[in-house]
Amino acid sequence: MVLAQLGGxxxxxxxxxxxxxxxxxKVLNDCLNxxxxxxxxxxxxxxxxxxxxxxxxxxxxxxALAAGTNKRRIxxxxxxxxxxxxxDPGKPSFTPKKGxxxxxxxxxxxxxxxxxxxxxxxxxxxxKGFKPALVCADTFRAGAxxxxxxxxxxxxxxxxxxxxxxxxxxxxVEGVERFKKENCDLIIxxxxxxxxxxxxxxxxxxxxxxxxxxxxVIFVMDSSIGQAAFDQAQAFKQSAxxxxxxxxxxxxxxxxxxxxxxxxATKSPVIFIGTGEHIDEFExxxxxxxxxxxxxxxxxxxxxxxxxxxxxxxQQPELLQKLSEGSFTLRLMxxxxxxxxxxxxxxQVFSMLPGFSAELxxxxxxxxxxxxxxxxMTMMDSMTDAExxxxxxxxxxxxxxxxxxxxxxxxxxxxxxxxEEYKRLAKIWGKMKGLKIPKKGEMSALSRNMNVQHMSKVxxxxxxxxxxxxxxxxxxxxxxxxxxxxxxxxxxxxxx
Ligand SMILES: Nc1nc2c(ncn2[C@@H]2O[C@H](COP(=O)(O)OP(=O)(O)OP(=O)(O)O)[C@@H](O)[C@H]2O)c(=O)[nH]1
Numbered sequence: 165m166v167l168a169q170l171g172g173x174x175x176x177x178x179x180x181x182x183x184x185x186x187x188x189x190k191v192l193n194d195c196l197n198x199x200x201x202x203x204x205x206x207x208x209x210x211x212x213x214x215x216x217x218x219x220x221x222x223x224x225x226x227x228a229l230a231a232g233t234n235k236r237r238i239x240x241x242x243x244x245x246x247x248x249x250x251x252d253p254g255k256p257s258f259t260p261k262k263g264x265x266x267x268x269x270x271x272x273x274x275x276x277x278x279x280x281x282x283x284x285x286x287x288x289x290x291x292k293g294f295k296p297a298l299v300c301a302d303t304f305r306a307g308a309x310x311x312x313x314x315x316x317x318x319x320x321x322x323x324x325x326x327x328x329x330x331x332x333x334x335x336x337v338e339g340v341e342r343f344k345k346e347n348c349d350l351i352i353x354x355x356x357x358x359x360x361x362x363x364x365x366x367x368x369x370x371x372x373x374x375x376x377x378x379x380x381v382i383f384v385m386d387s388s389i390g391q392a393a394f395d396q397a398q399a400f401k402q403s404a405x406x407x408x409x410x411x412x413x414x415x416x417x418x419x420x421x422x423x424x425x426x427x428x429a430t431k432s433p434v435i436f437i438g439t440g441e442h443i444d445e446f447e448x449x450x451x452x453x454x455x456x457x458x459x460x461x462x463x464x465x466x467x468x469x470x471x472x473x474x475x476x477x478x479q480q481p482e483l484l485q486k487l488s489e490g491s492f493t494l495r496l497m498x499x500x501x502x503x504x505x506x507x508x509x510x511x512q513v514f515s516m517l518p519g520f521s522a523e524l525x526x527x528x529x530x531x532x533x534x535x536x537x538x539x540x541m542t543m544m545d546s547m548t549d550a551e552x553x554x555x556x557x558x559x560x561x562x563x564x565x566x567x568x569x570x571x572x573x574x575x576x577x578x579x580x581x582x583x584e585e586y587k588r589l590a591k592i593w594g595k596m597k598g599l600k601i602p603k604k605g606e607m608s609a610l611s612r613n614m615n616v617q618h619m620s621k622v623x624x625x626x627x628x629x630x631x632x633x634x635x636x637x638x639x640x641x642x643x644x645x646x647x648x649x650x651x652x653x654x655x656x657x658x659x660x
Pocket of ligand 1: 272274275276277278279280281302305308311356357412413414415437438439441
């Protein structure tokens with residue numbers, strides 16, 4: 165994803181600054197220029213970039229800072245805060261509740277990805293235990309009903325629509341009524357699009373909205389329009405009382421950053437982003453974890469959610485227990501590979517895992533990453549139980565490595581590669597030792613349990629140094645409150 169490149173550039177600029185022996189005006193300016201260039205390349209509006217630069221300079225006023233203050237830490241925190249401010253409209257949108265019927269209406273221009281997104285939204289809630297249903301009130305585009313029907317059938321989601329009826333309002337009302345009777349708690353109405361914003365589209369949207377009284381209207385927008393997103397989001401917001409926005413095709417092009425920041429500037433909450441054509445290439449958009457991931461810090465809460473989503477319920481306590489004991493064995497890695505392969509787009513999981521940024525597991529290289537995992541698993545199939553269950557890296561002697569290579573028909577180098585990967589993961593995951601793992605829906609417990617001691621173990625030494633050692637970390641946690649810390653540093657456990 166292009167945004168990963170943006171994150172990479174910003175992280176590099178910060179790292180370069182951290183390497184400087186003295187942070188003076190020149191070092192600060194170089195770093196800010198680098199960050200601004202990266203943001204402009206991601207199509208973020210010039211004025212926003214300039215404002216951000218001014219704000220950071222004000223916060224990191226080198227002359228006004230007392231001697232001994234940790235300038236690097238302040239700089240890093242300022243970049244994080246400014247990026248969050250840029251993307252945070254400051255007000256949450258309506259969220260459907262399980263067991264309570266909600267109607268959510270989707271609007272947007274033709275081709276924005278509306279129909280695909282309706283199904284992704286339904287599927288994502290279905291996995292969380294909702295009982296969703298889809299209504300196709302798009303009578304304008306021939307084939308819209310077939311597309312929705314096909315998507316819904318694949319995801320096993322009930323749907324309603326008609327080939328004969330040409331009145332979208334009638335279909336919408338019938339569909340909503342039927343699914344309310346069937347006790348569906350999330351009724352999603354897909355409406356017609358048009359090639360451009362036009363009166364007929366807005367009038368139809370108004371009528372469907374009046375007749376179905378949606379709890380939430382979601383505007384779906386293609387990210388490729390970049391900064392023009394501001395005008396489009398604003399127009400839809402005024403005409404259809406849009407309560408939330410979903411930006412699609414964030415996997416594609418350099419304009420994603422522009423679209424995202426432009427929509428945020430209209431003060432409309434972006435709730436999800438579409439990151440591919442596949443049904444689960446869909447991510448919750450939450451500003452702090454997003455920025456955290458963008459800066460290569462990982463997204464711990466997202467990763468925990470994925471664990472709950474991906475790892476079979478009966479395996480979860482065991483996995484979490486083992487992780488908290490710090491015993492990450494090859495068998496555990498094997499089981500996680502199995503789970504990851506089951507879940508589809510692995511880039512999404514890896515980008516949430518501390519130590520693996522989306523840049524390292526780039527989109528478009530998923531097939532290769534998947535093939536690599538399968539290769540690792542074939543080699544592990546040739547291992548003995550003792551080897552799989554050991555946490556002692558010294559056990560893997562040369563003769564064992566040669567035996568595994570022969571048994572799996574792979575070169576010795578591949579086995580070494582796999583063991584290196586294991587060591588890397590074991591090192592990262594080993595840092596979770598002793599951390600209390602929250603249960604599903606208990607993310608805040610993680611932050612409550614993260615004391616300074618734990619944080620200092622979890623952070624890579626380089627990062628801890630940048631923050632100003634234990635003292636710096638202590639005051640930073642006090643300053644931000646431990647809750648905020650989990651968003652900002654929640655995933656920085658990896659060595660990078
Ligand atoms: N790469 C990528 N493609 C997407 C994404 N979301 C949707 N698409 C693709 O965009 C194209 C248009 O999507 P549709 O869902 O048909 O668009 P629509 O807005 O419903 O179109 P109308 O019903 O005519 O208004 C399809 O080929 C989708 O597969 C995304 O997040 N990433």
